[in-house]
Amino acid sequence: MFYIKDASEYIGKEVKIRGWLYNKRSSGSxxxxxxxxxxGIMQGIMIESELDPQVFSKFDDLTQESSLKVTGTIREDKRAPGGYEITIKDVEIYQIADEYPITPKSHGTNFLLDHRHLWIRSKLQNAILNVRSELIQAIRDYFYQNGFAMVDSPILTKAIGEEAATLFETDYFDLGKASLAQTGQLYAEAAIFSLNKVYTFGPTFRAEKSKTRRHLIEFWMIEGEEAFYDNEMNMDLQEDLVEYFVQRVVERAHQHLETLERDISALEKVRKPFYRISYDECVEILKKNGSPIEWGQDLGGEDQTILSTHYDKPVFIYNFPKHAKAFYMKEHPENPDLVLCSDLFAPEGHGEIIGGSQREDDYDKLLNRIREEGLPEEAYGWYLDLRKYGSVPHSGFGLGLERTVGWVCGIEHVREAIPFPRLINRIYP
RNA sequence: UCCUCGGUAGCUCAAUCGGCAGAGCGGGUGGCUGUUAACCACUAGGUUGCAGGUUCAAGUCCUGCCCGAGGAGCCA
Incomplete structure (x- = not known):
């Protein structure tokens, strides 16, 4: 079957294009x-003097997004958008589309989101979804080539993970409430004792009442988990992974990035080593740049923006205060106020894309942290077991796919980085 | 939950001090032998988010509510 992207291989040949009408113009005959x-998009020409009148008149019937099959000869022509065009010999119509809501003029976000099922047909959205697809493939290939096993973590779980306030609950037969997974990490930790290095790739759900350009209710997360890795090795791995998938997208999705008018030279700078700054240093830098942050607090949205515009490459902030971070992170051996962890911030104002840490591998310390945080101890029995039967130092991280797609594509809002975004006030379409 | 901004034709928006409801796109009709979000002419299309109030007169001012956008908190 002929596809428009392969046009250059078909110059002078007769082909059939099956597709949809993107737009039409006429200057009479x-x-x-x-x-x-x-x-891709290709221009077709119909010339009255060279066509059967019955074929020529089909132009008038065609509406935007009508589905059709055209037969004709591919030619090179500088006047054609894309450099190639097809001289049409025949037109077969599959369906005449009703009046299409998305016109070739500008629309508001709300209208476009209401028509997301149609909006994804447009040029920019098509490019974003293509980049997303390339990115996913690159990430999977990276893990495959580096000896990671893919494990699927459960989506229905007993409340365990991040925070109880942001769980989606559902009835689970006679076993009470279950909730949708907020993370697969704890299960990935169990899996390393079988497979050594693993990753998960799945949807995660957070019932956060967030209305910002960085948040989705349902988003896809890639979580690496590695036995016998300390936090340093964990950062090395993240750096290597990010460099790999960014460069591979630059290489294989170049055209889509150009469609998006992405500054590709900024992506080409994403090479090892990235910047690494301790939390202590980070607070000093932020204060100098006018942030009201005090030592002990997690970074706010404004802080993320300051950091990620300050550097031309991704930057790690490592070793945060214990009480700003999750219970499972390993205590710093020389400073019990800190944990061994890192967040990775993408440049150009895009903010946090990865959160990672070395995990607490000591049974008593972990139990202590669970109690300090007031978490339901009984739900963590199996997780604590991992520290009883051959506990090892290990580390892992979670990469937010939509934030990463947003950064690589250079788009403002994560809602365009996923085919059908789930937002706090939107589940249609 | 809180703060800021917004809601007018199918869509994107305008409407001066409170004084006749407007344009472009899209739809329809006609024209044009190289168009590039084509262009030109004509044409149809309105409960100004909802409910009250002030006024001779409200899209515009006041009160309440609904919906949306951005941000805060929280996070990938």
Whole structure:
């Protein structure tokens, strides 16, 4: 089957394009159809003097997004968008589309989100979804090539993970309430004792009442977990992974990045080593740049923006205060107020894309932290077991896919980085 | 939950001091032999988010509510 992206291989040949009408123009007895087939957009020409009148008149019936099959010869022509065009010999119509809501002029976000099922057909959204697809493939390939096993963590769980206030609950037969997973990490930790290095790749759910450009209710997370890795090695791994997938997208999705008018030179700078700054240093830098942050607090949205505009490459902030971070992070051996962890911030104002840490591997210390945080001890029985039967130092991290897609594509809001975003006040379409 | 901004034609927006409800796109009709979000002419299209109030007169001012956007908190 012929696809528009392969046009250069078909010059002078007769082909059939199956697709949808993107737009049309006419100047009387010469008419232009812009046809898209998901791989590209190609201009078709209909010339009255060279066409059967019955075929020529089909132009008038065609509406935006009508589905059609055109037969014709591919030619190179500088006047055509994309450099190639098809001289049409025949037009077969699958369906005449109803009046299409998304016109070739500008629309507001609310309207576009209401029509997300149609919006994804547009040029920029198509490019974003293509980059997302390339990115996912690159991440999977990286893990495969580096000896990681893929494990699937459960989506229905007993409340265990991040925070009880942000759980989606559902009835689970005679066993009370279950909730949708907020993370697969704890299960990934169990899996390293079987497989050594693992990653999970799945949807996660957080019922946070967040309305910011960085938040989705349902988002996809990639979580690496590595036996016998300390926090330093964990950062080395993240750095290597991020460099790999960014460079691979630059290489294989170049055209889509150009469609998005992404500054590709900024992505080409994403090479090891990244910057690494301790939390202590970070607080000093932020204070100098006018942040009201005090030692002991986690970084706010404004702080993230300051940091990620300050550097031209991703930057790690490591070793946060214990009480700003999750219970499972390992206490710093020389300073019990700190934990061994790191957040990775993407440059150009895009903010946090990874949170990682070395995990607490000492049974008593972990139990202590669970009690300090007032977590339901009984739900963590199996997780504590991992510290009883051959506990080892280990580390891991979670990469937010949509934030990463947003950064690589250079788009403002994560809601465009996923085909059908789930937002606090939106579950349609 | 809190703060800020917004809601006018299918869509994007305008409407001066409170004084006749407007334009572009999209739809319809006609024209044009190389168009590039084509262009030109004509045309149809309105419960100004909802409910009250002030006024001779409200899209505009006041009160309440609904909906949306951005941000805070929280996080990937």
């Amino acid at each position: 010469i008419k232009f159809l812009l046809i898209r087939d998901g791989t």
